[in-house]
Amino acid sequence: MNKNLKNYIWVILFVLFSVGSYFIGFKPGLGMYSNFNEFFIEMISFIPFLFIIIGLFDVWLPKEIIEKHIGRESGIRGIFLVILLAMLQAGPLYGAFPVAYVLSKKGASVRNIFIYLGAFSSMKLPMLGIEIGYLGIKFTILRTLISLPLFICTGFIMEKIVGSNFNIEEVST
Protein backbone atom coordinates (compact mmCIF):
# COMPACT_ATOMS: atom_id res chain seq x y z
CA MET A 1 0.00 0.00 0.00
CA ASN A 2 2.80 2.33 0.96
CA LYS A 3 4.59 1.63 -2.31
CA ASN A 4 1.41 2.21 -4.29
CA LEU A 5 0.90 5.51 -2.53
CA LYS A 6 4.45 6.53 -3.45
CA ASN A 7 3.95 5.49 -7.10
CA TYR A 8 0.81 7.53 -7.42
CA ILE A 9 1.95 10.56 -5.45
CA TRP A 10 2.08 12.80 -8.54
CA VAL A 11 -1.33 11.62 -9.69
CA ILE A 12 -2.81 12.36 -6.27
CA LEU A 13 -1.16 15.79 -6.12
CA PHE A 14 -2.41 16.62 -9.62
CA VAL A 15 -5.98 15.57 -8.74
CA LEU A 16 -5.86 17.72 -5.59
CA PHE A 17 -4.43 20.62 -7.60
CA SER A 18 -7.20 20.28 -10.21
CA VAL A 19 -9.98 20.09 -7.63
CA GLY A 20 -8.46 23.09 -5.84
CA SER A 21 -8.23 25.03 -9.11
CA TYR A 22 -11.88 24.28 -9.77
CA PHE A 23 -13.01 25.65 -6.43
CA ILE A 24 -10.97 28.84 -6.45
CA GLY A 25 -11.41 29.30 -10.22
CA PHE A 26 -7.65 29.16 -10.96
CA LYS A 27 -7.60 29.37 -14.79
CA PRO A 28 -4.11 27.90 -15.51
CA GLY A 29 -4.93 24.90 -13.30
CA LEU A 30 -8.14 24.32 -15.23
CA GLY A 31 -6.27 24.60 -18.53
CA MET A 32 -3.79 21.96 -17.45
CA TYR A 33 -6.59 19.72 -16.26
CA SER A 34 -8.41 20.02 -19.58
CA ASN A 35 -5.15 19.04 -21.38
CA PHE A 36 -4.80 16.07 -19.07
CA ASN A 37 -8.41 15.04 -19.48
CA GLU A 38 -8.00 14.90 -23.25
CA PHE A 39 -4.81 12.81 -23.01
CA PHE A 40 -6.35 10.51 -20.41
CA ILE A 41 -9.44 9.74 -22.49
CA GLU A 42 -7.25 9.09 -25.51
CA MET A 43 -5.14 6.64 -23.51
CA ILE A 44 -7.92 4.79 -21.71
CA SER A 45 -9.80 4.34 -24.98
CA PHE A 46 -7.39 1.67 -26.25
CA ILE A 47 -4.48 0.86 -23.93
CA PRO A 48 -6.37 -1.67 -21.73
CA PHE A 49 -7.41 -3.63 -24.84
CA LEU A 50 -3.83 -3.65 -26.03
CA PHE A 51 -2.58 -5.22 -22.82
CA ILE A 52 -5.15 -8.02 -23.02
CA ILE A 53 -3.78 -8.85 -26.48
CA ILE A 54 -0.18 -8.70 -25.19
CA GLY A 55 -1.05 -11.04 -22.31
CA LEU A 56 -2.64 -13.55 -24.68
CA PHE A 57 0.39 -13.38 -26.98
CA ASP A 58 2.61 -14.12 -24.04
CA VAL A 59 0.85 -17.35 -23.11
CA TRP A 60 0.33 -18.62 -26.65
CA LEU A 61 3.77 -17.93 -28.12
CA PRO A 62 6.47 -18.66 -25.51
CA LYS A 63 9.81 -17.03 -26.29
CA GLU A 64 11.90 -20.07 -25.28
CA ILE A 65 10.92 -21.96 -28.42
CA ILE A 66 12.34 -19.24 -30.69
CA GLU A 67 15.61 -18.79 -28.79
CA LYS A 68 16.84 -22.22 -29.90
CA HIS A 69 16.98 -21.32 -33.59
CA ILE A 70 19.11 -18.18 -33.96
CA GLY A 71 22.69 -19.52 -34.03
CA ARG A 72 25.64 -18.74 -36.31
CA GLU A 73 24.44 -20.89 -39.19
CA SER A 74 20.85 -19.73 -39.01
CA GLY A 75 20.82 -17.46 -42.13
CA ILE A 76 17.67 -15.67 -43.17
CA ARG A 77 15.50 -17.87 -41.00
CA GLY A 78 17.63 -16.85 -38.02
CA ILE A 79 17.17 -13.15 -38.84
CA PHE A 80 13.44 -13.67 -39.11
CA LEU A 81 13.27 -15.50 -35.78
CA VAL A 82 15.46 -13.05 -33.92
CA ILE A 83 13.20 -10.19 -35.06
CA LEU A 84 10.13 -12.15 -34.02
CA LEU A 85 11.72 -12.83 -30.63
CA ALA A 86 12.49 -9.13 -30.15
CA MET A 87 8.95 -8.15 -31.13
CA LEU A 88 7.55 -10.23 -28.27
CA GLN A 89 9.55 -8.41 -25.60
CA ALA A 90 8.69 -5.37 -23.56
CA GLY A 91 10.60 -2.68 -21.72
CA PRO A 92 13.36 -0.12 -22.37
CA LEU A 93 16.46 -0.78 -24.48
CA TYR A 94 18.85 -1.15 -21.56
CA GLY A 95 16.71 -4.12 -20.48
CA ALA A 96 17.70 -5.80 -23.75
CA PHE A 97 21.46 -5.78 -22.98
CA PRO A 98 21.31 -8.67 -20.49
CA VAL A 99 19.14 -10.58 -22.97
CA ALA A 100 21.78 -9.95 -25.67
CA TYR A 101 24.35 -11.48 -23.32
CA VAL A 102 22.19 -14.56 -22.75
CA LEU A 103 21.56 -14.93 -26.50
CA SER A 104 25.29 -14.74 -27.27
CA LYS A 105 25.97 -17.37 -24.59
CA LYS A 106 23.42 -19.58 -26.31
CA GLY A 107 25.29 -19.22 -29.59
CA ALA A 108 23.48 -16.43 -31.45
CA SER A 109 25.64 -14.75 -34.12
CA VAL A 110 26.98 -11.20 -33.65
CA ARG A 111 24.84 -10.04 -36.55
CA ASN A 112 21.71 -11.51 -35.03
CA ILE A 113 22.42 -9.97 -31.65
CA PHE A 114 22.60 -6.47 -33.11
CA ILE A 115 19.56 -7.14 -35.28
CA TYR A 116 17.86 -8.21 -32.07
CA LEU A 117 18.74 -4.88 -30.44
CA GLY A 118 17.44 -2.99 -33.47
CA ALA A 119 14.17 -4.87 -33.57
CA PHE A 120 13.85 -4.64 -29.82
CA SER A 121 14.18 -0.88 -29.87
CA SER A 122 11.82 -0.20 -32.74
CA MET A 123 9.45 -3.11 -33.37
CA LYS A 124 8.17 -4.41 -30.05
CA LEU A 125 4.54 -5.41 -30.52
CA PRO A 126 3.18 -3.61 -27.44
CA MET A 127 4.91 -0.46 -28.65
CA LEU A 128 3.60 -0.83 -32.21
CA GLY A 129 0.10 -1.12 -30.77
CA ILE A 130 0.51 2.13 -28.88
CA GLU A 131 2.10 3.76 -31.92
CA ILE A 132 -0.92 2.83 -34.06
CA GLY A 133 -3.23 4.27 -31.41
CA TYR A 134 -1.39 7.59 -31.17
CA LEU A 135 0.23 8.21 -34.54
CA GLY A 136 -1.98 6.17 -36.85
CA ILE A 137 -1.60 2.95 -38.81
CA LYS A 138 0.04 4.62 -41.83
CA PHE A 139 2.82 6.22 -39.77
CA THR A 140 3.45 2.97 -37.89
CA ILE A 141 3.63 0.73 -40.96
CA LEU A 142 5.82 3.16 -42.90
CA ARG A 143 8.19 3.70 -40.00
CA THR A 144 8.48 -0.03 -39.38
CA LEU A 145 9.08 -0.85 -43.05
CA ILE A 146 11.78 1.83 -43.31
CA SER A 147 13.43 0.81 -40.02
CA LEU A 148 13.55 -2.91 -40.79
CA PRO A 149 16.16 -2.89 -43.62
CA LEU A 150 18.13 -0.18 -41.77
CA PHE A 151 18.66 -2.19 -38.62
CA ILE A 152 19.33 -5.39 -40.54
CA CYS A 153 22.09 -3.43 -42.33
CA THR A 154 23.26 -2.18 -38.93
CA GLY A 155 23.59 -5.80 -37.81
CA PHE A 156 25.81 -6.65 -40.80
CA ILE A 157 27.92 -3.50 -40.41
CA MET A 158 28.34 -4.16 -36.69
CA GLU A 159 29.56 -7.68 -37.45
CA LYS A 160 32.14 -6.14 -39.82
CA ILE A 161 33.22 -3.59 -37.24
CA VAL A 162 33.60 -5.83 -34.20
CA GLY A 163 34.33 -9.18 -35.90
CA SER A 164 32.39 -12.39 -35.57
CA ASN A 165 34.26 -13.57 -32.48
CA PHE A 166 32.97 -10.64 -30.50
CA ASN A 167 32.21 -11.31 -26.84
CA ILE A 168 29.57 -9.70 -24.68
CA GLU A 169 30.56 -9.20 -21.06
CA GLU A 170 28.39 -10.36 -18.25
CA VAL A 171 27.50 -7.38 -16.09
CA SER A 172 26.14 -8.00 -12.65
CA THR A 173 23.68 -5.35 -11.59
Add this chain to the structure above:
Amino acid sequence: MVFSNTFIFGLLTGISLLLSFILDRDKTFLGLKKGGKMLFNILHPFLNILILISIVLFFIPDPLIVHYLGANSGWYGFGIAAFIGSITLIPGFISYPLAAALLEQGATYAVVAVFMTTMMMVGVITLPLEIKYFGKKAAIARNALNLVAAIIIGILMGWLM
Protein backbone atom coordinates in the same frame (compact mmCIF):
# COMPACT_ATOMS: atom_id res chain seq x y z
CA MET B 1 -10.02 9.35 -33.72
CA VAL B 2 -10.56 8.29 -30.11
CA PHE B 3 -13.55 6.14 -30.95
CA SER B 4 -12.05 4.56 -34.03
CA ASN B 5 -9.16 3.42 -31.82
CA THR B 6 -11.57 1.95 -29.31
CA PHE B 7 -13.44 0.20 -32.08
CA ILE B 8 -10.38 -1.32 -33.78
CA PHE B 9 -8.59 -2.40 -30.62
CA GLY B 10 -11.82 -3.57 -29.00
CA LEU B 11 -12.73 -5.67 -32.00
CA LEU B 12 -9.24 -7.19 -32.18
CA THR B 13 -9.27 -7.94 -28.46
CA GLY B 14 -12.74 -9.46 -28.65
CA ILE B 15 -11.81 -11.81 -31.49
CA SER B 16 -8.51 -12.83 -29.83
CA LEU B 17 -10.22 -13.45 -26.49
CA LEU B 18 -12.96 -15.51 -28.06
CA LEU B 19 -10.51 -17.62 -30.06
CA SER B 20 -8.23 -18.12 -27.08
CA PHE B 21 -11.16 -19.00 -24.84
CA ILE B 22 -12.44 -21.65 -27.24
CA LEU B 23 -8.97 -23.18 -27.55
CA ASP B 24 -7.93 -23.13 -23.91
CA ARG B 25 -9.85 -21.60 -21.04
CA ASP B 26 -7.01 -21.74 -18.47
CA LYS B 27 -4.44 -20.22 -20.81
CA THR B 28 -6.86 -17.38 -21.53
CA PHE B 29 -7.23 -16.54 -17.84
CA LEU B 30 -3.46 -16.71 -17.40
CA GLY B 31 -3.05 -14.34 -20.37
CA LEU B 32 -5.60 -11.92 -18.94
CA LYS B 33 -3.79 -11.97 -15.62
CA LYS B 34 -0.42 -11.32 -17.28
CA GLY B 35 -1.81 -8.50 -19.40
CA GLY B 36 -3.52 -6.94 -16.40
CA LYS B 37 -0.31 -7.07 -14.40
CA MET B 38 1.68 -5.41 -17.21
CA LEU B 39 -0.97 -2.73 -17.56
CA PHE B 40 -0.87 -2.04 -13.84
CA ASN B 41 2.94 -1.77 -13.99
CA ILE B 42 2.94 0.92 -16.66
CA LEU B 43 -0.08 2.80 -15.34
CA HIS B 44 1.68 5.14 -12.93
CA PRO B 45 4.61 6.09 -15.19
CA PHE B 46 2.08 6.61 -17.97
CA LEU B 47 -0.17 8.84 -15.87
CA ASN B 48 2.87 10.78 -14.62
CA ILE B 49 4.03 11.51 -18.15
CA LEU B 50 0.51 12.60 -19.16
CA ILE B 51 0.46 15.01 -16.22
CA LEU B 52 3.90 16.34 -17.16
CA ILE B 53 2.90 16.87 -20.79
CA SER B 54 -0.35 18.55 -19.72
CA ILE B 55 1.56 21.05 -17.59
CA VAL B 56 4.45 21.68 -20.00
CA LEU B 57 2.20 22.12 -23.03
CA PHE B 58 0.19 24.67 -21.11
CA PHE B 59 3.28 26.85 -20.80
CA ILE B 60 4.66 26.33 -24.31
CA PRO B 61 2.65 28.30 -26.85
CA ASP B 62 1.84 26.50 -30.13
CA PRO B 63 3.69 29.01 -32.35
CA LEU B 64 6.93 28.16 -30.54
CA ILE B 65 6.58 24.45 -31.36
CA VAL B 66 5.66 25.26 -34.96
CA HIS B 67 8.68 27.57 -35.22
CA TYR B 68 11.23 25.06 -33.91
CA LEU B 69 9.73 21.72 -34.99
CA GLY B 70 7.31 22.68 -37.77
CA ALA B 71 7.46 22.60 -41.56
CA ASN B 72 9.98 25.44 -41.90
CA SER B 73 12.37 24.28 -39.20
CA GLY B 74 14.48 22.23 -41.66
CA TRP B 75 17.74 20.70 -40.38
CA TYR B 76 17.40 22.80 -37.27
CA GLY B 77 14.24 20.91 -36.29
CA PHE B 78 15.95 17.59 -37.07
CA GLY B 79 18.90 18.59 -34.90
CA ILE B 80 16.74 19.55 -31.93
CA ALA B 81 14.66 16.38 -32.25
CA ALA B 82 17.72 14.13 -32.58
CA PHE B 83 19.48 15.79 -29.66
CA ILE B 84 16.54 15.62 -27.28
CA GLY B 85 15.63 12.11 -28.45
CA SER B 86 19.17 10.85 -27.87
CA ILE B 87 19.62 12.19 -24.36
CA THR B 88 16.18 11.52 -22.93
CA LEU B 89 15.33 8.24 -21.36
CA ILE B 90 11.57 7.90 -21.68
CA PRO B 91 10.40 4.37 -22.37
CA GLY B 92 9.09 4.13 -25.95
CA PHE B 93 5.47 3.49 -25.15
CA ILE B 94 5.26 6.49 -22.86
CA SER B 95 6.73 8.87 -25.41
CA TYR B 96 3.90 8.35 -27.92
CA PRO B 97 1.41 10.66 -26.22
CA LEU B 98 4.11 13.34 -26.36
CA ALA B 99 4.72 12.67 -30.05
CA ALA B 100 0.99 12.88 -30.78
CA ALA B 101 0.72 16.14 -28.84
CA LEU B 102 3.68 17.64 -30.75
CA LEU B 103 2.07 16.67 -34.07
CA GLU B 104 -1.18 18.25 -33.00
CA GLN B 105 0.64 21.48 -32.09
CA GLY B 106 2.26 21.71 -35.51
CA ALA B 107 5.46 19.63 -35.51
CA THR B 108 6.10 17.74 -38.76
CA TYR B 109 5.99 13.96 -39.18
CA ALA B 110 9.65 13.97 -40.18
CA VAL B 111 10.72 15.70 -36.97
CA VAL B 112 8.51 13.46 -34.84
CA ALA B 113 9.93 10.36 -36.56
CA VAL B 114 13.51 11.49 -35.81
CA PHE B 115 12.54 12.25 -32.22
CA MET B 116 10.86 8.87 -31.70
CA THR B 117 13.57 6.85 -33.43
CA THR B 118 16.48 8.43 -31.58
CA MET B 119 14.57 8.08 -28.33
CA MET B 120 14.12 4.37 -29.02
CA MET B 121 17.46 3.49 -30.58
CA VAL B 122 20.08 5.93 -29.31
CA GLY B 123 20.88 6.12 -25.61
CA VAL B 124 23.51 8.61 -24.47
CA ILE B 125 22.55 8.26 -20.82
CA THR B 126 22.72 4.46 -20.97
CA LEU B 127 26.00 4.51 -22.96
CA PRO B 128 28.18 3.70 -19.91
CA LEU B 129 26.00 0.66 -19.22
CA GLU B 130 26.11 -0.36 -22.87
CA ILE B 131 29.92 -0.05 -22.88
CA LYS B 132 30.09 -2.45 -19.94
CA TYR B 133 28.27 -5.08 -21.98
CA PHE B 134 29.63 -4.54 -25.48
CA GLY B 135 32.84 -2.57 -25.01
CA LYS B 136 33.58 1.01 -26.13
CA LYS B 137 33.96 0.35 -29.85
CA ALA B 138 30.75 -1.63 -30.35
CA ALA B 139 28.61 0.61 -28.12
CA ILE B 140 29.70 3.84 -29.80
CA ALA B 141 29.43 2.29 -33.28
CA ARG B 142 25.90 1.04 -32.56
CA ASN B 143 24.71 4.43 -31.31
CA ALA B 144 26.34 6.29 -34.21
CA LEU B 145 24.84 3.92 -36.81
CA ASN B 146 21.42 4.24 -35.20
CA LEU B 147 21.66 8.04 -35.19
CA VAL B 148 22.31 7.93 -38.93
CA ALA B 149 19.42 5.46 -39.35
CA ALA B 150 17.12 7.80 -37.39
CA ILE B 151 17.91 10.73 -39.69
CA ILE B 152 17.29 8.56 -42.78
CA ILE B 153 13.99 7.40 -41.27
CA GLY B 154 13.03 11.03 -40.58
CA ILE B 155 13.81 12.16 -44.11
CA LEU B 156 11.87 9.26 -45.69
CA MET B 157 8.93 9.67 -43.30
CA GLY B 158 8.72 13.37 -44.06
CA TRP B 159 8.67 12.56 -47.73
CA LEU B 160 6.11 9.72 -47.52
CA MET B 161 3.61 11.01 -44.96
